Amino acid sequence: MDAEKTGRQLVKYTFYKLDTAAFLRLPETRQRDAKLDFIATVRGFNRRMLLRSYCLVGLRRDVDFLLWTVAEEVEAFQQLETAIRNSALGPYLTVSRSFLAGTKRSLYDISLPEDGQHDPGEERIRIEPGDSRYLFVYPFIKTRAWYALSHEERQEMITEHIRIGRRYPEIRLNTTYSYGIDDQEFVVAFEGDNLHDFVDLVNDLRFSAASMYTQVDTPMHVAIAMSLPEVMDALGGATVGEVVEEDSAERGDWVPVAAVDELPQDAALCVPYGRQQVALFRTNGHVYALNNRCPHARGPLCEGTLRPTDDGPAVLCPWHEALFSLETGKTLSGPSPRDAETFQVRVEDGMVYIARSAQEKQQHE
Ligand code: FES
Numbered sequence: 001m002d003a004e005k006t007g008r009q010l011v012k013y014t015f016y017k018l019d020t021a022a023f024l025r026l027p028e029t030r031q032r033d034a035k036l037d038f039i040a041t042v043r044g045f046n047r048r049m050l051l052r053s054y055c056l057v058g059l060r061r062d063v064d065f066l067l068w069t070v071a072e073e074v075e076a077f078q079q080l081e082t083a084i085r086n087s088a089l090g091p092y093l094t095v096s097r098s099f100l101a102g103t104k105r106s107l108y109d110i111s112l113p114e115d116g117q118h119d120p121g122e123e124r125i126r127i128e129p130g131d132s133r134y135l136f137v138y139p140f141i142k143t144r145a146w147y148a149l150s151h152e153e154r155q156e157m158i159t160e161h162i163r164i165g166r167r168y169p170e171i172r173l174n175t176t177y178s179y180g181i182d183d184q185e186f187v188v189a190f191e192g193d194n195l196h197d198f199v200d201l202v203n204d205l206r207f208s209a210a211s212m213y214t215q216v217d218t219p220m221h222v223a224i225a226m227s228l229p230e231v232m233d234a235l236g237g238a239t240v241g242e243v244v245e246e247d248s249a250e251r252g253d254w255v256p257v258a259a260v261d262e263l264p265q266d267a268a269l270c271v272p273y274g275r276q277q278v279a280l281f282r283t284n285g286h287v288y289a290l291n292n293r294c295p296h297a298r299g300p301l302c303e304g305t306l307r308p309t310d311d312g313p314a315v316l317c318p319w320h321e322a323l324f325s326l327e328t329g330k331t332l333s334g335p336s337p338r339d340a341e342t343f344q345v346r347v348e349d350g351m352v353y354i355a356r357s358a359q360e361k362q363q364h365e
Pocket of ligand 1: 294317
C-alpha cells in the first residue's frame with residue numbers, strides 16, 4: 001500500500017560533519033560559494049519534502065548539523081543526498097550518522113484512564129514539527145524480553161510512561177518506527193524549549209518499569225533549530241547569513257505546491273510549504289488551504305473529515321473534533337481556542353499556488 005493511501009510518511013535524520021581543516025583553508029570566496037550552493041541545493045527540495053535544519057556545532061564532536069526530512073517516498077532522500085554530494089560543499093561533508101524511519105500508529109492505547117486524553121505524539125502518522133528551539137534525537141531499541149511480555153503487561157508500562165510524560169507538557173514527542181529499514185527499532189525525537197525540562201523528563205523515565213527493557217538509547221543528540229544560512233555560518237569561515245534571502249515560502253510568498261490533478265476530490269492533500277505543512281482541500285469546485293497543524297493540539301487536519309455547514313465547507317479535526325471553516329479557518333465548534341491558519345490560493349495553468357495571508361505575513365515579519 002503506498003503512502004498516498006495510508007497517509008504514512010517516511011522520516012530521515014541525516015547528521016553531517018564538515019571537514020573543517022580542509023574547508024577553512026579554502027579562499028573565502030570559495031567558502032562562501034560552497035555555502036551558497038549548498039543552501040540553494042537543499043532549498044531546491046522544499047517542494048518534495050518537509051525539511052528542517054538544526055545545528056550541533058560545539059555540542060557533539062562527531063556531528064555539525066542535522067537535516068530532519070519528511071517525505072512520501074524514500075527516493076526523495078536519496079536524490080537529496082546525491083544533490084548535496086554534487087554541491088560545492090559536498091566534498092567537505094561526511095554523513096556521520098543517519099536514521100531512517102516511518103510513521104505508524106501506536107499498538108497501545110495511548111490515553112490515560114483518568115482523563116481519556118490521547119497523547120498526540122504517539123498517534124500521528126504524519127509528522128507535524130512544532131517551532132521549538134531544540135530537538136533531542138536518539139535511536140531506540142527494546143530488549144527481546146519486551147516482546148515476550150503480554151500486551152497487557154506492556155500496556156501497563158506504556159501507560160506509566162505516558163503519565164510521566166504528562167508532567168512535562170512543553171516537551172513534545174515524535175516517535176517513528178525503523179523495524180526492518182534501519183538498525184534501530186525506533187527513532188525518538190523530542191521537541192522542547194528547555195534543556196533542563198528534558199533532563200528531568202529522561203531522569204524520571206529511568207525509574208519507570210519500561211526502562212528495564214531498553215537495550216539501546218544512544219547516541220543522544222541535542223540540536224538547535226536554525227535556518228540553513230544560520231547553520232552554514234555556525235560552521236565557521238566566510239559568512240552568508242546577510243546575503244541569503246529568506247526562502248520564498250518562509251517569506252510567505254506565492255509558491256506552486258501541487259498540480260490540480262493531484263488533489264483528491266472532497267479530500268485533502270498535505271504539501272510542504274517552507275517549515276510548515278499545508279492541507280489542501282478540493283471541494284465544491286474550489287481549492288482551500290489550511291495549516292495542517294490543528295491549533296488545538298497539533299492534530300493533522302489533512303486527515304480530518306469534510307462537513308457542509310452554514311458557513312460553507314468545513315473540516316473536522318480527527319483528534320478532538322474541532323470544526324474549522326475551510327474558507328476562513330474560523331473555529332465553528334469544538335475545543336480549539338484559536339482559529340486555523342488559512343492560506344491564499346490561486347490556480348494557474350493547472351498548478352495550485354499558495355501564499356500566506358497578509359495578516360499572517362505581518363505577524364511573521
Ligand atoms: S488536535 Fe484537538 S481538536 Fe484538533
